[in-house]
Amino acid sequence: MFDWLGFRKGLPLFRSWQLNQHLKGDIEDVFEGIAETRRQLLTDWAGEYWGYMERLAGTIQKELAASGGFAGADAGRMKELLHMTYTRGTDFTELFVLDTGQQVLYSTCEKRSGTICSPDEPLYPGIVYSKGQQGGQWRPCLFGPFGDRVTEQLGPRTSSFHDKMTLMFLLPLQVDGLYAGLLCGRVPNDVIGDLIQRESGHVYPDSGDNYLFMAKPRLNTQIEPGTALSRSRFEDRTFTRGENLKDGVTTDWGTVSVQEHTELEIIFTDPATGQLHPGVANTIRNGSNLFVEFPGYSDYRHIPVIGKGVTFQLPHCPDMWGMMCEADLEEVYRIRSIRYRESRIGLWSSLGLGVLMAVLVYMVAQYAAQWVAATAAGLFAFVYAIAVTGRLQRRETNRIIDKLQDITRFIRMNAEGEGDLTERLPLASFGNDETKELAKWINNMIDSLEGIMLKVKLAAQDVMSSQQTLGQSAEETAHSTERVNAKMSHMIGGLLTQLQDIDTAKDAAADMRGTLRLLERQAAEQIAVAQFEVDRIGDKMDHISNRVNETNETIRSFMRTVDEIRGVLQVIGEISSQTHLLALNASIEAARVGEQGRGFEVVAAEIRKLAEMTRSSTEEVHQITHEIYEKAKQAYASMDEGTKVVEEGSQLVASARATLQAAGTGDLRKTKVVDEMVGLMERIAEVNMANREVSSDVEDNMTELIGAMSHVRQTSQNVETITSLLQQMVGQFKLTESRRR
Structure with missing residues (x-):
């Protein structure tokens, strides 16, 4: 058990x-x-x-x-x-x-x-x-x-x-x-x-x-x-x-x-x-x-x-x-309820009354009539109920009422809003009944309330400290915001000036583009004429180059012919030498023959004279052909030099053509660059317009932020006021400052 x-x-x-x-x-x-x-x-x-x-x-x-x-x-x-x-x-x-x-x-x-x-x-x-x-x-x-x-x-x-x-x-x-x-x-x-x-x-x-x-x-x-x-x-x-x-x-x-x-x-x-x-x-x-x-x-x-x-x-x-x-x-489980205590009082009181009445009746009945005993018993019960039972009940009731009054007084002290939360009901003065249980839970509630109030007090102090920091931060932020707003206004003014400068630059670039396009058209016409003339010169140079090449070929053919003539003249000279030698031999033979060979000697002498004339003429012709060959060589060298000059001229004509073409292309590139620059200036202008809109929005936002910061400062002041009020309300209660929890 x-x-x-x-x-x-x-x-x-x-x-x-x-x-x-x-x-x-x-x-x-x-x-x-x-x-x-x-x-x-x-x-x-x-x-x-x-x-x-x-x-x-x-x-x-x-x-x-x-x-x-x-x-x-x-x-x-x-x-x-x-x-x-x-x-x-x-x-x-x-x-x-x-x-x-x-x-x-x-x-x-x-x-x-x-x-x-x-x-x-x-x-x-x-x-x-x-x-x-x-x-x-x-x-x-x-x-x-x-x-x-x-x-x-x-x-x-x-x-x-x-x-x-x-x-x-x-x-x-x-x-x-x-x-x-x-x-x-x-x-x-x-x-x-x-x-x-x-x-x-x-x-x-x-x-x-x-x-x-x-x-x-x-x-x-x-x-x-x-x-x-x-x-x-x-x-x-x-x-x-x-x-x-x-x-x-x-x-x-x-x-x-x-x-x-x-x-x-x-x-x-x-x-x-x-x-x-x-x-x-x-x-x-x-x-x-x-x-x-x-x-x-x-x-x-x-x-x-x-x-x-x-x-x-x-x-x-x-x-x-x-x-x-x-x-x-x-x-x-040591609690003894009021009902239990009341029942114990009633039990012991009834038991005492029963015992005393029995003794009293027994004693009176021996010496008096029954009605006297009954009357004495009734009076005794009445007196006992008033003197003993009533007294015990009043005592118990007063004890309960006193404790309830103590509890009521304690609750009223704190219910008024300026209570002493450091006080507790003395549990030792209460009996182990419902009043002690009530006092115990009230103490527990007051303890919880004090803990909450301490937390509220600490939180209020923390809020006040944070609010002061917030106020300082809000003040500094407001000043910073105003400075930023001033700088934003200055920046927007600069953007407007920059946008005007960009518009001017864009207009100037557009004018430059028109002027360049006019110059381009004029230069293109002049380049076309020059290119046409250069093309004609190139054609002439090609024609001259062909003629020079043909002349060179003719001179080379002539030089080959002169070489052939010189060969023929050499043969003729050799024949003339042989003829002269034969005529001399014929004269010798005719002289040896005598008179019969005199006629033949005359013929031989004529032949010898003719051979001599042939030799002399051949030498003159050889000299002339040699001079012709040398002149032909000089002419060929001159023509070769002319060929080189013509080639250089052709190269210069080609360079002129390329230069004219590059000039035309360069003008196109210039025009393209100018177009790109104008387009870039237009895009910059668009970006700056967007920047101006964004900056205007930022300026508006900064203005709203300044207003918000003003509201924050006002709210911060309201928080400070509320926190001060909260501290005043908490201050109405007396708290255990040494208590941490």
Whole structure:
């Protein structure tokens, strides 16, 4: 019946369960609500801070793309961007940039610049995962929790409890599609403990605890399932009953304690079995677990607890986490309703009345008549009802009314709009009934309201700061816009002047085109005449060249004839010499013959004389032919020179023809160039007309922009007014300034 609790511990808890098991549905809703709101808080918080990282990374990547990488980046500008996000993301204790060699290039902590993240540091696996060396793809990574002394040295910003445990946001940077480094955001792990605990408004202040544990490790495989990932309120002494993990929780199976912090030091096991306690084990196994019935389940203190467990993944966190929202079964079911108290009063009052009346009747009946005994019993019952039962009921009623009046007064104090949100109803002064439950939930509501008002106050301050920055930016932008507008007006004036100059140039080019076309026509006519004359000269030169060639051929034939004559003359000379020799021989023979040969001697002498005359004439003719041949040679040389001159003349005529043709073609090219120039000037004029229209549009847009900037300034002033009003409204409530969450 009492299961693992045993009779001595189980009986009181069983009695409480029996009295309040009708509240089971409400208690289930309570734990469901706690688990869902805390899970949503963590998810929203992680999404918010990823938003800070992504906006910062986008701006840094634009700066790097413009400067060609980190080598050309402006270090001052980079640090300014980091500090701007650091100011907005109040949970960040450091923002820094790692290059491809894991060296810190820029950091909000100046002394951290230049340090290198070595492979033996606990952050390195997260860097490797984010760079994609295991999967080949860059990816954001929420890495942790892990111990880092730098976090402890930097100190807290928003968390009230602080140690070295760290969460790190890692976001890859890229330039032109190439990996350039990592943007890193450091957050103390106790921030998430503050998010899920919200101590001042805890539903079960004596024992309630919300804590995270590892459910399914995928990156941090060295962390076993069931290992604590967040600070427990049993570690920092914020609960009201029992022992503390810092001092040690005593069980029959040993002491459960932590040395430095809960995270990674404790695994939620039942000390009696050494196995994960059922709440954690069932949550890991099923993804969620809800158990609010008797006898509960044993936790790491071996105390009966009930609650809700869920598993979830934060954005870009590879590991699956679990969260338990628990409270001790005794505190949850210790409530004793007003009806129960009233019934107990009635029961004990009736019992006392019955006993006293029996005694009274017994005593009176011995000495008096029955009617006297009956009358005495009636009077006694009347007096008892007024004196005892009425008094007890009035006391109970007054107690309830007093507490309700306290609650009413507390609500009225805050309902008027100028309440003190730092005050809470003292739960210790309430009984364990519905008034305490009411006070507890009112405290929880006020705590939530204070948290909301604090966020509104911080948001109003942030809006005011942003509005002032916006106002300054709007003012500077307005001045810049006015200067740009003035320059645009000046530029448009220049464009108009330029357009007039282009129109003038276009008209001049058109006039030049007309003049060139007239000159072209005149030159074409003169070139045609010249070409005709050159053609005639060319024909004459061809005719002369033919005649010279014919004359050369005649002279060559004549020289060949003279050579033949000279050959004939040589033959004649030889014959004449022979004739002379024969005549001489004939004369000798005639002289030897004597008188008979005298007549023949006369004939021989005549023949000899004739031969001599022939020889002399032949020599004269030979001399004459030699002179003729020499003259013919000179004539041939002269004619050959004339042939060359004629050829040169023909070449000059051909060059003249080509020159005249080129002159005609050149004029055509000139005309074409002029046409192209005129067309170009017309296109330039069209472009400038379009530029003038665009510039006019830009001028109109600049005018509209000036008006818009004026509206922005006015809106900024309105925002400032609204923000001031919001701050005034928030200022009506007294808030706990030291409270961070």
